[in-house]
Amino acid sequence: MLGAGFEACTFQAAGADGVARTATLVRHVPPRAGGTGPEVRLRTGPEAAAPLPAGPAQSRAVLFLHGWSDYFFNKELAEFWTGSGFQFFALDLHNHGRSLRPETPGGYVADLADYDAEITGAFGIIGSLAPGGTAPPAVTLMGHSTGGLVAALWASRHPGVASQLILNSPWLEMHGSPAVRRATRTLLGPLAWLRPESVIRLPERGFYWRSISSSAEGEWTLDDAFRPPQAFPVRAGWLSAVLAGQARVARGLNLDIPVLVLISGASANGMVWKESMRSTDAVLDVNTIALRSLGLGRSVTLERIDGALHDVFLSAPKVRQDAYARLARWVRAYVLDAPPVTGTAASMAPP
Template identity: 75%
Template sequence: MQWQTDILGDDFQACAFEAAGPDGVLRTATLVRHTPQALVEARKRPEEAAAGQDATAAGAGTALPDRAVLFLHGWSDYFFNEELAEFWTGKGFEFFALDMHNHGRSLRPGTHGGYVADLDNYDAEITAAIGMIGSLRQDGRAPRLTLMGHSTGGLIAALWADRHPGVASQLVLDSPWLEVHGSPALRRAARTMVEPFARFWPESVIRLPERAFYWRSISNAAEGEWALDDAYRPPHAFPVRAGWLSAVLSGQSRVARGLNIDAPILVLISGASANGMFWKESMRRTDAVLDVNTIALRALSLGRTVTLERIDGALHDVFLSAPRVRADAYARLSRWIAAYVVD
């Protein structure tokens, strides 16, 4: 493994690697880790960690973490939320994020941004990333893992956790894309229409109206507060291709049939949605991407222990919302950690 200073600065490192999917194709992914200086020093002092000395940049009173978080971004996205990493590190976790293949740091010339023909193709890189996380520990023990996913990354995380029982100790989903707008009937109709294109012309582009409303609400190049790299997170997202859309609809159908995730699950969503072809001021304080009521209902299909938190004023990524709103989201996440993350 070759770790290099990440685009987010000295407190982050990145490592690109290759993993072969079930189809045998090697794909590039990038693991990012939060490495504040105090945590680096703690890795050098296992005897101090064992004695319970502080190992966080903020002095949060945690020893060398035996818990880790792996974050999966959404579609047409990448990891950039330093505040989220600092939150988890402050709670006594090692924080990692995965830029999956054809996204963000893992984009390569000649490939279609955001494209995947089967969500199972992410399995290999997720599994490899978890192995890399375990290999970093001096004691050789894999830390207890919390898997976290946003939007399409939330759908991917849920499906992965269902297929790999016992690996993730907790699952945190931030506005997971578990269902299409409206109803399952619309998903079934869309799947029927897209399937022939996905089978014969999987990389063909499906022409849909381009909207940059969500980007407008988060980017500091528009009306948001977050510095985004437009090459990694395009304002209008990557082109929608038939194979990718078929893969997402297939994954949502699996969720609709019911998963059996054995870990406690937290689902965080906005209190309301705003949709339409034109900008509305309400899009500054709602989910302008997903139908949150549909997601709330579908979340009950994930497993036996599901906690749902609806956060008034939240955007599609609740942890990119206005400061007051995301403070509420972090407080709810902290409460859930206290209840479900057992030392």
């Protein structure tokens, strides 16, 4: 799907409920030194700069989780990491992207913990790829939007596995205030319990898709089956699961690993298109996210990027260059200068 240099592996992982779910692990395999592929360099300023110094034998890796109604497609993000000496992997979660199946509703999950088994399975596969006699790589977990919420919750339930956590516009709270979340959860509860797959009719807003898709006014080539212009239908059970996850975050996760949160400098919401949606987060309330992110753990870095979209790494070229520079600065301080955390990942067998 992404062309040369990318591979995908579909696997099944059974959750605590015993249900086996399909997930797909994608990895970027750049050309070896002396190959014919383009040289990838880290963007740290107006011009491309030298890559970050790689650890011995690519001793570090990144696992990326996409957002809701989404899938992995950002080749530039993969090239940033592999060009900096990391192994790069992305997981298309069950009922998303490459893992979609005709018999299951797109994007649906009844409990965010249902993703745990496939994320753990992905860590196991990454560890199993280490050359014989070497330790598995230390893995930095990275998530966008709902995937950021999922990543934070997984890290809290699996301490000591991920080495760092990077969140790109994570959906940590509803718009407005926690009171909105609590009221919505109360009203939604009976329907989510009795008819979890019921579709909730909400106004359709394709503004974010319009700003990123090359089929509209953006620069990114998207598969509309995997990333629909109007997103997947919102179902009661899924929304209830998100609200429950946000409530858990609101109580504090007390993560003991370094956390980086990247968000836009401003939000632009509403029922009609505004030109400001080309340079703001048209999905989330970034001020609410900024406040909630500070309760994630003991060491949290917040980066607000002026002009950024909901996915800061899909923004206009100069804006995402700024985002990559900020990411690189944090990586130097909290990843490359940190001793690898392996141990636990070594004990995870692939599914």
